[in-house]
Amino acid sequence: AQKVTQAQTEISVVEKEDVTLDCVYETRDTTYYLFWYKQPPSGELVFLIRRNSFDEQNEISGRYSWNFQKSTSSFNFTITASQVVDSAVYFCALKIIQGAQKLVFGQGTRLTINP
Amino acid sequence: EPEVTQTPSHQVTQMGQEVILRCVPISNHLYFYWYRQILGQKVEFLVSFYNNEISEKSEIFDDQFSVERPDGSNFTLKIRSTKLEDSAMYFCASSVDRFYEQYFGPGTRLTVT
Numbered sequence: 001a002q003k004v005t006q007a008q009t010e011i012s013v014v015e016k017e018d019v020t021l022d023c024v025y026e027t028r029d030t031t032y033y034l035f036w037y038k039q040p041p042s043g044e045l046v047f048l049i050r051r052n053s054f055d056e057q058n059e060i061s062g063r064y065s066w067n068f069q070k071s072t073s074s075f076n077f078t079i080t081a082s083q084v085v086d087s088a089v090y091f092c093a094l095k096i097i098q099g100a101q102k103l104v105f106g107q108g109t110r111l112t113i114n115p
Numbered sequence: 116e117p118e119v120t121q122t123p124s125h126q127v128t129q130m131g132q133e134v135i136l137r138c139v140p141i142s143n144h145l146y147f148y149w150y151r152q153i154l155g156q157k158v159e160f161l162v163s164f165y166n167n168e169i170s171e172k173s174e175i176f177d178d179q180f181s182v183e184r185p186d187g188s189n190f191t192l193k194i195r196s197t198k199l200e201d202s203a204m205y206f207c208a209s210s211v212d213r214f215y216e217q218y219f220g221p222g223t224r225l226t227v228t
């Protein structure tokens with residue numbers, strides 16, 4: 001069985017601070033995908049990134065960056081120079097490649113950026 | 116940019132009634148999914164659908180639930196006899212194949228009274 005843990009339930013920072021959201025996953029499968037989704041107050045789920053298990057290169061997209069470390073089963077998400085519009089619940093998710101199609105989500109981290 | 120759409124945005128129903136939630140996946144996508152999110156909790160997988168049949172389902176997806184693709188564009192989730200605990204946000208998602216990211220619709224908030 002797969003499991004995703006986001007230990008930080010809520011984080012609150014002041015605008016322009018950097019913030020890192022932690023994600024730790026468990027799976028016995030050696031090939032899998034990891035994802036981050038954003039859920040703003042309006043409620044929809046917005047896809048941010050997909051990463052496969054055989055590519056440990058970190059990724060940067062504007063103010064967003066992701067650090068994937070297979071050795072610690074972690075896929076952390078950093079927002080640099082946070083903005084109020086970044087306020088949302090962020091979900092990390094896992095999908096194994098063989099067989100299953102479902103995404104297994106973590107509990108989510110509620111991020112509040114204060115002006 | 117193509118997107119998944121869902122109707123209605125909010126549905127209120129009485130316990131024991133049947134509800135049908137509707138979704139229009141992205142047009143060139145082949146895999147379709149339903150998830151639900153009870154208020155304040157994580158998103159949970161219900162079912163995936165490919166080639167006009169269920170390809171995977173969770174323990175939550177019992178005999179009360181069914182899915183259908185009645186025509187070339189719609190994908191529906193039916194709950195036969197709703198219970199209070201079915202109150203949740205229901206998300207439809209689609210993906211171009213089973214390896215790629217799933218794009219989610221805006222959700223239908225189901226309230227069972």
